[in-house]
Amino acid sequence: MLSLPFEPPIQQLELPIFSQLGLNVFVKREDTIHPFISGNKWRKLKYLLADAKQKDKTILVSFGGAYSNHLVALACAGAMHGFSTIGIVRGEKVNNHMLQLCQTWGMVLFFVSREAYNEKQLLFANLNLPHSYFIDEGGKGELAMKGCMEILKTVNGFSHVICSLGTGTTFAGLAQSAIKKGMKPEAICVLKGATAINNEVAKMIGSENNWIIHHQFHGGGYAKTTTALWTFIDDFAKQTGILLDQIYTAKMMQGVIQLAQQQHYKKGDKLLLIHTGGLLGLLSRNK
Numbered sequence: 001m002l003s004l005p006f007e008p009p010i011q012q013l014e015l016p017i018f019s020q021l022g023l024n025v026f027v028k029r030e031d032t033i034h035p036f037i038s039g040n041k042w043r044k045l046k047y048l049l050a051d052a053k054q055k056d057k058t059i060l061v062s063f064g065g066a067y068s069n070h071l072v073a074l075a076c077a078g079a080m081h082g083f084s085t086i087g088i089v090r091g092e093k094v095n096n097h098m099l100q101l102c103q104t105w106g107m108v109l110f111f112v113s114r115e116a117y118n119e120k121q122l123l124f125a126n127l128n129l130p131h132s133y134f135i136d137e138g139g140k141g142e143l144a145m146k147g148c149m150e151i152l153k154t155v156n157g158f159s160h161v162i163c164s165l166g167t168g169t170t171f172a173g174l175a176q177s178a179i180k181k182g183m184k185p186e187a188i189c190v191l192k193g194a195t196a197i198n199n200e201v202a203k204m205i206g207s208e209n210n211w212i213i214h215h216q217f218h219g220g221g222y223a224k225t226t227t228a229l230w231t232f233i234d235d236f237a238k239q240t241g242i243l244l245d246q247i248y249t250a251k252m253m254q255g256v257i258q259l260a261q262q263q264h265y266k267k268g269d270k271l272l273l274i275h276t277g278g279l280l281g282l283l284s285r286n287k
């Protein structure tokens, strides 16, 4: 099944703002793991695919929006490891580069209304396919969290570890390993007004303290973009060579820079930012 091709590199971010504040900031380039099974989606799928194989399942069924990084990752990983894949997509039938890629790897797509989409287990049951395996939206759940705990497997010595947060599964895994290693986990939530997610994350982590989710950097809401955000992405790419996606990683980076400016971190702190990937999303710019 999925085995890590190499340990993703950690590189220092030499931005003037960080050196002015005396902060040492590094990025773990999980985006480099695989071009299509990128970043945290690779981590989340690792144990899910192994579980499906072990249970002799042959068809992977999962869920996502029309621009889902998860469905692209699943379609690719499924094809690589001998599974058929089915993607159940929220909303009316559309086509775009993400869904096109899914189909290139043989994923069969079904489009369902937003109401129907909320009943995922029912949709799965109604397919009534033998040897099929249910994978929740974005791969969320215990096995995905277990995979995300491994992001910090070989990492030590940072004061803070920071990632972007959608469902919270990645952060829950990351936070558990960070806490064990004496590093403070923080997340930048990309959803607006999603403070209820703190309870879910607390349940997954099994603790209510030692971690923080920042809720003020969603930039208008999930997948909302502004000219300023695109300018930030362009400037950051020019300065560092690193691409950020507009939905998750750019908002995380903006959040960290603002937190640094607000003196949230102190001189000498050593931050590790997780680049969770998602770069195919950039291709939907100007749509």
Ligand SMILES: *Cc1c(COP(=O)(O)O)cnc(C)c1O
Pocket (backbone or CB within 6 Å): 039, 040, 041, 069, 070, 138, 164, 165, 166, 167, 168, 169, 170, 171, 245, 248, 249, 276, 277, 278, 279
């Ligand atoms: C899916 C995704 C996330 C969100 O991960 P969760 O585990 O749902 O919080 C973060 N970053 C990128 C690039 C993603 O594709």
